[in-house]
Amino acid sequence: MARLGELERAVMEVLWSAPESVTARDIVTALPDRDLAATTVLTVLSRLERKDLVARDRDGRAHRYRPTASREEHAAALMREALDTAEDRSAALASFASQVSPGEAAALAGALAEAVRRRTGGG
Amino acid sequence: MVVTAVTLALLAVVLLGPVSHLLPRAGWAVAEPRATLVLWQAIGLSAGLAALGAVAAVAVAPLSDTLFGALRRFAERFVAGEPTGGLGPLHTVLLMVAVVLGARLLGVLALSAWRTVRARGRHRRMVDLIGTPLTADRDGLVLDHPAPAAYCLPGGTPRVVLTSGALELFDDAELAAVLAHERAHLAERHDLVVLPFAAWSAALPWLPTVRRSRAAVDGLVEMVADDRACLHADRTVLACALARFGTAGVPAGALAATGTGSVLTRVHRLLDPPPRSPRLRYALVTVAVTLLALPTAALLLSGV
Numbered sequence: 001m002a003r004l005g006e007l008e009r010a011v012m013e014v015l016w017s018a019p020e021s022v023t024a025r026d027i028v029t030a031l032p033d034r035d036l037a038a039t040t041v042l043t044v045l046s047r048l049e050r051k052d053l054v055a056r057d058r059d060g061r062a063h064r065y066r067p068t069a070s071r072e073e074h075a076a077a078l079m080r081e082a083l084d085t086a087e088d089r090s091a092a093l094a095s096f097a098s099q100v101s102p103g104e105a106a107a108l109a110g111a112l113a114e115a116v117r118r119r120t121g122g123g
Numbered sequence: 124m125v126v127t128a129v130t131l132a133l134l135a136v137v138l139l140g141p142v143s144h145l146l147p148r149a150g151w152a153v154a155e156p157r158a159t160l161v162l163w164q165a166i167g168l169s170a171g172l173a174a175l176g177a178v179a180a181v182a183v184a185p186l187s188d189t190l191f192g193a194l195r196r197f198a199e200r201f202v203a204g205e206p207t208g209g210l211g212p213l214h215t216v217l218l219m220v221a222v223v224l225g226a227r228l229l230g231v232l233a234l235s236a237w238r239t240v241r242a243r244g245r246h247r248r249m250v251d252l253i254g255t256p257l258t259a260d261r262d263g264l265v266l267d268h269p270a271p272a273a274y275c276l277p278g279g280t281p282r283v284v285l286t287s288g289a290l291e292l293f294d295d296a297e298l299a300a301v302l303a304h305e306r307a308h309l310a311e312r313h314d315l316v317v318l319p320f321a322a323w324s325a326a327l328p329w330l331p332t333v334r335r336s337r338a339a340v341d342g343l344v345e346m347v348a349d350d351r352a353c354l355h356a357d358r359t360v361l362a363c364a365l366a367r368f369g370t371a372g373v374p375a376g377a378l379a380a381t382g383t384g385s386v387l388t389r390v391h392r393l394l395d396p397p398p399r400s401p402r403l404r405y406a407l408v409t410v411a412v413t414l415l416a417l418p419t420a421a422l423l424l425s426g427v
Contacts, residue, residue: 074253078250096272097368108387109366
């Protein structure tokens with residue numbers, strides 16, 4: 001399982017860095033030091049497709065694969081999910097700190113100055 | 124039995140009413156967050172048991188003068204093929220209310236736990252896929268996102284997640300303090316502490332005290348994690364990190380979350396730690412144990 005997860009990562013890296021959609025053969029070529037069989041790559045691709053991370057287009061006899069969203073878009077979606085405090089939708093336990101109101105932010109800026117002063121003052 | 128029922132009902136009302144209303148405002152909670160957390164857990168469990176016990180006591184009153192004895196007699200008759208246990212229609216309805224209420228509380232908890240585990244697993248697999256390792260000597264994953272965020276995913280294969288925005292915000296010592304805070308959550312399984320409060324506040328939206336208790340517990344858990352992080356990190360450094368984080372992440376609109384356990388309170392608490400009080404700690408734990416003993420005693424003791 002760990003190996004499959006690691007392969008999924010590598011394949012996604014290839015897809016994200018490719019300027020356009022690629023074939024399974026392209027992926028094998030792009031990962032030369034892994035010595036992959038084309039069937040292995042196809043397995044990984046179908047797993048990624050099931051997870052809605054990869055889309056497939058038909059191109060003659062071959063299939064071309066492309067990521068459904070950029071890495072940044074996925075990161076943004078994860079952030080929304082992590083910071084969503086709705087009762088049981090939140091996957092994360094809690095963010096390091098909750099968001100603060102503008103009023104609280106002003107007081108916090110004062111506290112920050114005090115904290116920095118004490119830290120640098122050796123107190 | 125009347126005395127038992129009235130006592131239990133009173134206990135539930137007092138705990139869900141004034142106690143849950145006043146406890147979040149108690150200034151001393153900041154000095155002993157861990158013991159206060161234990162008290163909240165005892166209040167939740169005791170109030171639930173008392174409310175269920177009160178309804179059940181009235182329902183089975185005709186069967187015996189102790190709640191335990193009456194429930195046992197009911198169970199015996201039920202097994203012997205007498206579905207109402209010899210109770211009249213009104214008492215049967217009341218007993219069903221107690222059973223349904225108890226089943227609902229447990230069911231909501233189980234459902235919430237299952238959903239959380241599922242959402243967390245999905246989230247973790249995505250983080251593993253798109254995150255990059257923090258550094259060679261520090262465990263953690265980095266998401267490429269400008270907004271500063273740091274959080275943890277508890278469970279069997281826990282993760283600490285930071286955004287690139289957070290990495291830009293902190294210096295090295297602050298980063299270590301933030302990681303220590305998140306690991307404290309993981310080590311103490313704070314997700315399990317928070318779970319019932321989150322589940323029941325979602326299930327009982329018409330009970331504002333449950334929502335208030337959830338907010339209070341969330342804040343206390345953060346303070347406990349701050350304290351544990353400070354075993355490894357300097358308090359002032361963690362205070363800096365926290366204040367920096369709070370001032371950086373201000374949304375343009377007023378998207379402010381609930382104010383309890385506020386960042387400001389935590390920063391002040393780190394800079395000027397309130398004196399710890401063993402006496403207060405023992406008092407809180409004693410009250411917690413007593414609260415749990417009360418409904419248990421009511422189950423066994425005979426009333427008038």
